[in-house]
Amino acid sequence: MTCSENAFTSLLVLGSGFCWAFGNTLQPITFLAILQPVASLISLDRLILRPPSWGIQRPRMWTATACLVITLVNALGGTVAFAGVLSYPETTATSLAAAFGFGLAVSTAITIFPLLGNHWACSLWPNHSATTLIFPCLNTATYTFLSLFISTFLSPGNAILDWEPLKQMCSIWGLAGAVWLLSSSSMCMYIAVWIHHPLALGRGQTGLTMSASLRASYQIYAQLPTQELSGDPSGPVAKASSGLPSSSSQTHLSAAMPVNQQPLPLLQHWVVSLTLMQWCLAAVIGGLSAQAPLFYQVDITTIIPNTIQASCLIESSAIDSSYEWTLLWDRTEARIKAGDDLILWAEESVNISAGTGEEQLWQQARQLLVAYPGSRSYIGLSYQALHVDSNMYTNHFVLMQPDGTLAWNYLKAYPVPVVEDDVIAGPAQLPIHDSPFGRMSGAICFDFDHPHFALQAAMQYVDIMLQPSWTWGSVGPRHFSGNQIRAIEGGYTIIRCSSSGVSGVVTPGGVVTTQVFTGTSGIHVFTVPLFPRLWTPYAQLGLHYVEWFNLAVAALLWMVMLVPSGWWSKYGEIAATWMYMKKYSGGAVQGSKRSFLNSLRTHELSLRDSTTSQDDGIHVSSTSQ
The missing domain is CATH 1.10.1760 (Arp2/3 complex 21 kDa subunit ARPC3)
Structure with missing residues (x-):
């Protein structure tokens, strides 16, 4: 250069x-x-x-x-x-x-x-x-x-x-x-x-490309009259087949240019x-x-959905009996009194010990729900449990029903690399619960960045996905935007409650109805429209399998490209010759095609052997002219 x-x-x-x-x-x-x-x-x-x-x-x-x-x-x-x-x-x-x-x-x-x-x-x-x-x-x-x-x-x-x-x-x-x-x-x-x-x-210059002598032979072959294609022994085909190139073939050989010199x-x-x-x-x-909900000039009063009220309560790693712990429970009780349908804690709102600590947390939630017998509130408890024997954590999302019974106890399936190296991954299986306002499921934060995992919700006809989350720095907006894609792919509503990030509601069409920036402590109340779950070709028609098909094709392409170039030289050019002959002959050659291929290949190899350079056949040597 x-x-x-x-x-x-x-x-x-x-x-x-x-x-x-x-x-x-x-x-x-x-x-x-x-x-x-x-x-x-x-x-x-x-x-x-x-x-x-x-x-x-x-x-x-x-x-x-x-x-x-x-x-x-x-x-x-x-x-x-x-x-x-x-x-x-x-x-x-x-x-x-x-x-x-x-x-x-x-x-x-x-x-x-x-x-x-x-x-x-x-x-x-x-x-x-x-x-x-x-x-x-x-x-x-x-x-x-x-x-x-x-x-x-x-x-x-x-x-x-x-x-x-x-x-x-x-x-x-x-x-x-x-x-x-x-x-x-x-x-x-x-x-x-x-x-x-x-x-x-x-x-x-290498691979499944046509060498100059073969290409020139194709050009000769393409220009031959029909009687010569049928086997006239005096024509250029016969001379080329005998290994003695004719004067016309020599002219074409000297003038042949690589096919890639004429780009498409x-x-x-x-x-x-x-x-x-x-x-x-x-x-x-x-x-x-x-524009689907309003197309074409739909009366907006005919598509107003039912709504529920959901609250997002945010704390960060509160410890039992601490001020933050007490504040979180006071806020939870206040939202039950307010008649919220769903109360969702942000990811890792509290830190407790595994086993006994979990039972006490669940019992406190049951007592709170039982104290308000007419309540219709679901409570989503998000906490991190320490396993003392291994000094590792599990990241939980527990959903309690209004009567105090357990709907699910979900463990985060995909902890964040590096940041959550001390978190034990749970099974990659989404929980399912049928509620009065639709079928619900839930996953934690980074789990939503694995679309093939989140696809389970669409396959199970989930209406509402709950997502406790925790982000940091400037990660929140991109993470929330990625959640919109999951809602569009799966056709369900997402209710996200995140500390130090972005919380909000995304409809099945990916429309954000609520979006707020959240810190490490606070309370946010959302009105959630209950739009019907959408049928999506990506999930229900199986178009997500196209990704795996593409992956298989890519692997096959790499296998082909890794085949030694000598193999292509031996077999690939013969196949290319056959395709060109078939294209240009128009079916005129019948019984002599195989012999022509063999003799043409023999002629090609003799030309390569006669050259003093180890050229790959794209440029014609002086000895072959």
Whole structure:
């Protein structure tokens, strides 16, 4: 590279990290989130195809170095983006190191699988209309896989859902569909600004690509008259089959150019058509869904729902007999007297000991409910129980019915990594309870960042999901926004009570009817509209399985790309030859097709053996002309 090219590539690499830091972050900028994959794709291509003069001569070693550079820069960007996520109760060197570790893990996965996978795919199958679909497939599959271990909190799909019609489309394709749309939009930009660049045109030197001699033979074959296709021994086909290239074949051989020197127009790439279709669907279907309750000119008085009154009580790790403990119980009693239908404590409102402490807490709630026999209040107790023998905790959400009986005792299934390393995970099974105002279920905070877990609620036809939560710093708004996606995917109402974050109510259509910022202590009362549960294609039609199908396709693609290039040289080009013959012959060749293939392959190998260089067959050597 020249100095100016080095500088431009360096700016691209740094730009990729910058877009990662401020695109997919706690306060995301949509355009930067879409631009980030574009910068990473082009940066990696430029580094691999024209490396700087760093003294690294081996191509494979430089490819690994290029991947390492991209990975580290993006990991630093991820650290900036999510530095506050693991910084509790304050930002420290340890919390930043943990954030960098997570950023490095995600960045490594993204660099190896989607970015490097796209580079290899464009080298193996250049100038093919379907090749540009590979990056969206691999990128979406990678984030689907990561969601099983890290959750969807880091998913870039969250960063582009600030447009309401697009958000509504999650009822059809889920958050993974938003990731695919982001990835395919990035690929369209990549095609527009990069794929015609001379460096990009120089790819495709290996793999399932047609060598010059074979391609020239296809051109001859395509131009032959019908009588020669039928087996005229004096034609160029016979001469090529005998291993002695004719003068016309020599002319074509010398003039043959790599197929990727003639890139496809932008609109001929499948990914462009598919992306345009997705945006159109979002505009039309998503737009209609956003207006569904009132479309078309519905009288608003006919759709006013019934309501219930719910209260959110917030304390943080109150200890038995402390002032905060007493205040929390006084507020609970006051809300029972006020006639609230639901009283929900924020996550970890109190800290108690496991066993005896839990029984005393439950008994105190029973006594309070029994003291008001006409009450219709459900009480959701959220607490953390210490197991002295192991010095570990369990995170509980207990729902007490108005008569004092237990509706459920749920344990948090997905504790937050690093922050809750001392919390024992509960079973990944949602509780279910049928109440006078609908079927209810509940989960705690970070559990909602696992969509395949939360999908149980939709499959069980839940009407209301209860969510005690606890966040910190600036995490709350993004977490609340992610909960909206669960409501849209599952078609149920969410009532969220969070300390140090955002509390509120989300309807089955993802509409936020109440949203308040909450601290470490307080009381908030919500009027909850009881809209009917919505049927969603994502849940009820089984479209969530498309994510797993995409993951399987991505794994298959990687298996294909990891096949040694010699295998493709031996078998792939013969298959490609056959497809071209079939396309151009129009069925004129019958019995001689197999012999023609074999002799043409023999002729091709003889040309390769005669060349002094170890070229891969794209450029024709002087000995074969």
